[in-house]
Amino acid sequence: MPRSGPVHKVVEPTEQSQQSDMPYNPQAPRRGASAQEVVEGFLAAGVGAQDDYSVARQYLTPQLATTWKPDARVLIHSGDPTTVPRLDEGEFRTSTEVSAELGPNGVFTAQPEGSTRVLDFELTSVDGQWRISKAPDGVLIPEKDFPQIFSPVELYYYSAQDEKSLVPDPRWFAKRPTASTAAVRALMSGPAPYLGDAVASAIPQSASLSRSSVPVSGGTAAVDLSVSGYDPADVDQARRMEQQLRATLRSVPSVEDINLTVNDAPVEPTARSGSDPVRSMTVPNRQIGVSDNRLAFYQGGQTEQIPDITLPEGATVTKPGMGAEATSFGFVDSADSSLYTVAPGKQPQRRWSGSRLTRPSFDPQGWVWGSDHSGTVRTVEASSTGEGTTVSADWLRDKHVASLRISREGGRALLVTTAENSPRATIWIAGVVRDGSGKPVELEKGNAVAADVDVNTAQWIGSDEFVTTALDRDSNAQPRRYTVAGHFDDLPSLTGVTSIAGGNGPAAVYGASDGRLYMLTGSSWALQSEDVTDTSFAG
Known part of the structure; x- marks a missing residue:
């Protein structure tokens, strides 16, 4: 039994531990390495999580090796870290540009372009070799290596x-x-x-x-x-x-x-025994769209105007939405910059107005949601009359909401925001807080799933996936399929896309361009209809 040296955690053996999935084996400290080389070697060893980061701990003094917490933070860096000596001997500072950060419990948060972190180190001599005596908790991982390590x-x-x-x-x-x-x-x-x-x-x-x-x-x-x-x-x-x-x-x-x-x-x-909880709610295959300035259903290549719908006089119908039961509908009247809800046989209800209103989103609890360029979030019960109310979301102050969609279970909001004079956007997910009656009262401060991306809309295609793109551009738009964990895949581009709709999974993604409706089929977009456009699935 050893009588000296650092204490290491021992993990109970499992079938998994017989072989490591870790693809990286960082180098241990080189004898005679300079203090700066020790700092740089320690940072590089952050890619080796096996054996509780045993290689990285070799760069630390025995005392620090027992207290350093590598899982406290993961900085995902997009550029090469720069390490420079400070005024006092044995002190160094590392600066690095980061694209994302993991907190102590593994929550992924995207960072705006140009975000940097500064790390300070102190070193001392241990048996004639430089070792780090003071270091921040956490590790650095190169952006390109992150998916292979985590x-x-x-x-x-x-x-x-x-x-x-x-x-x-x-x-x-x-x-x-x-x-x-x-x-x-x-x-x-x-x-x-x-x-x-x-x-x-x-x-x-x-x-x-x-x-x-x-x-x-x-x-x-x-x-x-x-x-x-x-x-x-x-x-x-x-x-x-x-x-x-x-x-x-x-x-x-x-x-x-x-x-x-x-x-x-x-x-x-x-x-x-008993019924299992629902992990992924689905939506009907039927979409709502615009045909000849009227609300219309679209499904399987067939377009049918919705009967017995009264529109405001002189309305220009855009951005339609509907509830899962297809008995209540909403749209943005671009003629007077207002959002209306309508139902068969009933008079239209003007709910709110604003600049660049988002498409109405219907949650399963019967509430209609929307926002605008001011960042104000509003909601109203679809079956009620009168104007909507404001949902508390102070964290959206000074942000312009370009898109807002409520998840299919009603517990989360998917938002796209932009800053003043910037085409780049941030994609957020925020929890929906309701009172005892089910009325929405607050959006929790959102977590950034992606930052500095060229999109202005996002649509759910399941409980843990959504699609995004940039609308109303003359050039090709680059749609993407995201997971709520922040991973994405590029989808085929579509020129001049004016809307995108997401159904049940990636096989039900539709885009509109030049007055035509297309469906994503593998590596291309297939024409579906020239009778309807600006479509949306329920929700």
Whole structure:
């Protein structure tokens, strides 16, 4: 047994730990390296997460090696870090440009172009070799290497409104055997701040892991919880905890099933009976669009104007939307810069006005949402009369909202904002907070999924995916398919796109251009109709 040297954490052996997925093996400190070379070597070793960053810890003094927390922060840098000596001997400062940052619980936050971070280091001599005695917690990862070193895991919480649907809370964890443990610990710590009161957890705050890890064997993760005050006869709570943990851990590579024990008692299979929570709500295949300045349905190549709809006199119909039941509709009248809701056999209701109004978004709780160039978020109950009310969202002050879409379970808002005199945009996801009656009252401060991107609209295509593009450009627009974790793939370009609509998954993406409607088919856009344009799916 060693009697000196740093203390290292030992992870319980699992099937996963037999071989590491980490593709990088950084170099250990070179004997006789200069102080600056030690700092640069330490930063480069941040790509080696295996064995709890054992190589990076070799650059630290024995004391710091035991207290340094590599998982506290991950800076994803887009340029080469620059390290320079400071006035005092053994002190160095590193500056680097970052494109994104991971917090201590793996929440990915995109950073605006030109964002920088400054890291300060102090070094001392240990047995004649320079070692770092003071360093900030966290690691640096090159942007190009990040997807190979980290992978996204979707934690799942229940929608706070009805607790019948599961809401994804994406996190990024290093590809190492402890990913299952990190996911469960993060789940028990609660949702990301931008979801806040929009979601709820079935796992009590008093819960803790009975042992130090969540081992995986044969594709099954063993989760042993200790919960004070737990009632084994409460089958419903056991079922909801198991469902939440199962949904979360199945997004961890190699995990296919879970075994849950609470206070050393296994959760019996009978506790899993009953209806499963909805993980991904779908929308009807029928779209709403504009045909001859009238609201019209479009589906399967057929266009049909919606009967018995009364429009305001002299209205110019743009940006239509509808509820999932296709009995209530909304649109922006560009003639008077107002948003209206309409229903068959009823008079149109003027809800609000503003500059550059967003397309109305209908949530499953019966509320219609919208915003404008001022950044004010408004909502109104579709079945009511009169003007809408303002939803609290102080963090949007000084931002121009170009697009706002409510998720299909109603717990999140997907927003695109721009700054004054800048064509570049930021894509946000923010939790929807409601009062006891279900009325929306606040948008939690959003988390940036992408920053400095050339888009002005985003449309959901599922619970954890959306598509974006830039509208009303003479040149080709570059649509993209994003995950809520921040990963994206480029889609085929479309010239002069004026609207984009997202249905159920990437096979149901439609774009309008030059008065024609196209559907995304593999690597191209196929013409669908010349009778309808500006379409949108329900929601």
